[in-house]
Amino acid sequence: MIERIVVVGASTAGLATVESLREAGFRGEVVLLGAEHRDPYRRPALSKQILLGTWEPDQARLVEASTLRALEVDFRPGHRAVRIDRRSRTVQTDHHAIETGIIGYDAVVIATGASARRPSWASYSAEANRPAPAIHLLRTLDDALRIAGQLVRGRRVTVLGTGILGSEIAAAASARGARVSLVGRGAGLSLGAVGLRFSDRLRALHAAHGVEVRTGAEVEAVRPSDGPGYDVLFADGTRSGSDVVIAAVGAEPAVAWLAGSGLLTDGSLLADSHGRVADRVFAVGDATSWLDPATGTHRPCGHQLTAMEQGRSVGRLLAAGHLSPYPIPFFWAEIHGARIQASGRLDIADSVELLAGDHDSDQALFEFRTGDRTCGLVAWNMPKPFRTHRAALLAERSPPTPLLETS
Amino acid sequence: MKIEVTRSTCVGAGQCVLVADDLFDQDDDGLVVLIEEDPGEDRVESARLAASLCPARAIQVRE
Ligand SMILES: Cc1cc2nc3c(=O)[nH]c(=O)nc-3n(C[C@H](O)[C@H](O)[C@H](O)COP(=O)(O)OP(=O)(O)OC[C@H]3O[C@@H](n4cnc5c(N)ncnc54)[C@H](O)[C@@H]3O)c2cc1C
Ligand code: SF4
Numbered sequence: 205m206i207e208r209i210v211v212v213g214a215s216t217a218g219l220a221t222v223e224s225l226r227e228a229g230f231r232g233e234v235v236l237l238g239a240e241h242r243d244p245y246r247r248p249a250l251s252k253q254i255l256l257g258t259w260e261p262d263q264a265r266l267v268e269a270s271t272l273r274a275l276e277v278d279f280r281p282g283h284r285a286v287r288i289d290r291r292s293r294t295v296q297t298d299h300h301a302i303e304t305g306i307i308g309y310d311a312v313v314i315a316t317g318a319s320a321r322r323p324s325w326a327s328y329s330a331e332a333n334r335p336a337p338a339i340h341l342l343r344t345l346d347d348a349l350r351i352a353g354q355l356v357r358g359r360r361v362t363v364l365g366t367g368i369l370g371s372e373i374a375a376a377a378s379a380r381g382a383r384v385s386l387v388g389r390g391a392g393l394s395l396g397a398v399g400l401r402f403s404d405r406l407r408a409l410h411a412a413h414g415v416e417v418r419t420g421a422e423v424e425a426v427r428p429s430d431g432p433g434y435d436v437l438f439a440d441g442t443r444s445g446s447d448v449v450i451a452a453v454g455a456e457p458a459v460a461w462l463a464g465s466g467l468l469t470d471g472s473l474l475a476d477s478h479g480r481v482a483d484r485v486f487a488v489g490d491a492t493s494w495l496d497p498a499t500g501t502h503r504p505c506g507h508q509l510t511a512m513e514q515g516r517s518v519g520r521l522l523a524a525g526h527l528s529p530y531p532i533p534f535f536w537a538e539i540h541g542a543r544i545q546a547s548g549r550l551d552i553a554d555s556v557e558l559l560a561g562d563h564d565s566d567q568a569l570f571e572f573r574t575g576d577r578t579c580g581l582v583a584w585n586m587p588k589p590f591r592t593h594r595a596a597l598l599a600e601r602s603p604p605t606p607l608l609e610t611s
Numbered sequence: 612m613k614i615e616v617t618r619s620t621c622v623g624a625g626q627c628v629l630v631a632d633d634l635f636d637q638d639d640d641g642l643v644v645l646i647e648e649d650p651g652e653d654r655v656e657s658a659r660l661a662a663s664l665c666p667a668r669a670i671q672v673r674e
Contacts, residue, residue, distance in 0.1 A: 587641020
């Protein structure tokens with residue numbers, strides 16, 4: 205009998221789990237632990253509306269306080285899980301009071317997401333008695349508010365990392381009047397699973413908005429300069445001055461707290477195609493990689509909708525024994541006002557065709573194909589055609605795979 | 612039941628239209644347009660599904 209479910213991590217994936225547990229009729233106790241001292245919020249808004257300053261922090265809320273109450277969930281913000289003990293079926297938190305610090309579970313759902321990766325040179329602390337440079341990372345609302353406060357007209361801002369997040373941050377900073385350079389070690393600008401295929405489009409977009417792009421550049425260190433701000437030192441011996449340095453060089457699953465639990469495989473939290481890690485242990489969202497039934501490999505989540513679908517999938521499985529199909533990836537980005545939407549298995553494509561719009565205009569819809577089959581779609585400012593074609597893509601989705609025995 | 616949409620958060624994914632094209636549509640920018648604000652109880656299920664699958668969580672369903 206499952207009477208109490210503990211969900212660890214109170215963001216998109218954790219909240220979706222709780223909501224679908226209730227929706228699918230689970231009447232038992234649900235405890236939701238969140239390391240942040242805040243109600244759940246929309247992370248994608250951080251690099252967009254929050255950095256742009258067009259939203260107050262409260263507008264980023266994922267749910268109204270009343271909705272949270274209606275879920276009858278024992279939500280504990282500011283409670284960080286530090287250990288799972290599978291023998292006694294308990295989760296230990298950093299709260300010392302015995303009655304709130306150790307929580308028993310019949311099932312536990314791990315939804316601890318990811319943390320921003322710190323570049324290896326960022327811990328470099330300059331010569332003694334000089335402050336180590338503040339390299340900003342972006343993952344939480346507090347990070348975003350701190351960075352937003354630095355995006356002042358005329359300031360020199362360096363964004364390190366040429367993935368989607370780096371491009372979004374650079375775009376927001378330039379919209380606020382900063383002088384922005386976007387720097388990465390790769391050959392071009394990448395767009396998640398799409399890779400470098402749209403690098404030229406992204407370059408053109410940044411150029412049109414005054415963002416200076418420098419690729420193939422290895423950063424060695426960031427040091428306080430003799431004047432104001434910092435010097436960014438490159439491996440080829442060049443340097444550039446900057447007032448604000450922001451690193452967006454990837455994210456790492458936040459699973460260090462599970463060390464010693466026996467749940468990690470080479471440091472990763474792997475789950476089957478239904479989110480099961482082990483007996484009574486489930487995982488959803490950016491913390492985990494689910495087994496993709498199509499390829500037999502484990503794939504990280506990385507995106508908001510996948511995190512939600514995984515949460516729903518586990519919630520329905522736990523509450524009602526219901527099996528859901530494997531989520532088809534979908535993500536979007538907003539860069540200098542361009543709305544980019546992508547869906548499907550973009551990494552396996554062997555050819556790409558223009559379906560609608562124009563190669564040289566800001567509106568284009570691309571079809572990604574593997575052999576003669578459509579495996580994905582990417583749209584630039586073409587939301588409606590994107591939706592129509594996506595419907596066809598989703599219609600081909602394979603039915604849920606059966607449940608196999610877990611250990 | 613009452614449906615509310617927040618157009619300022621909508622990302623034009625069209626997920627809602629895929630789930631319930633009798634309740635939602637998209638304008639030319641792809642932003643959600645509510646067709647039916649107060650649909651009958653028989654459509655609660657699909658409204659809720661749309662709300663829970665909206666990647667931007669721009670849809671609220673109130674009893
Ligand atoms: C700036 C930014 C912009 C993004 N933009 C987009 C976008 O445009 N489109 C898109 O599809 N995706 C986007 N993403 C990705 C998307 O936000 C993530 O995929 C999604 O948030 C994953 O949800 P999650 O719940 O798995 O993890 P997270 O959102 O990372 O949440 C995990 C939560 O668990 C908490 N936690 C961690 N450890 C513990 C612990 N030990 N105990 C208790 N709680 C813990 C954390 O504090 C956090 O609140 C963006 C991400 C970022 C950072
Ligand atoms: S699903 Fe959400 S984000 Fe997508 S169009 Fe509908 S309301 Fe907008």
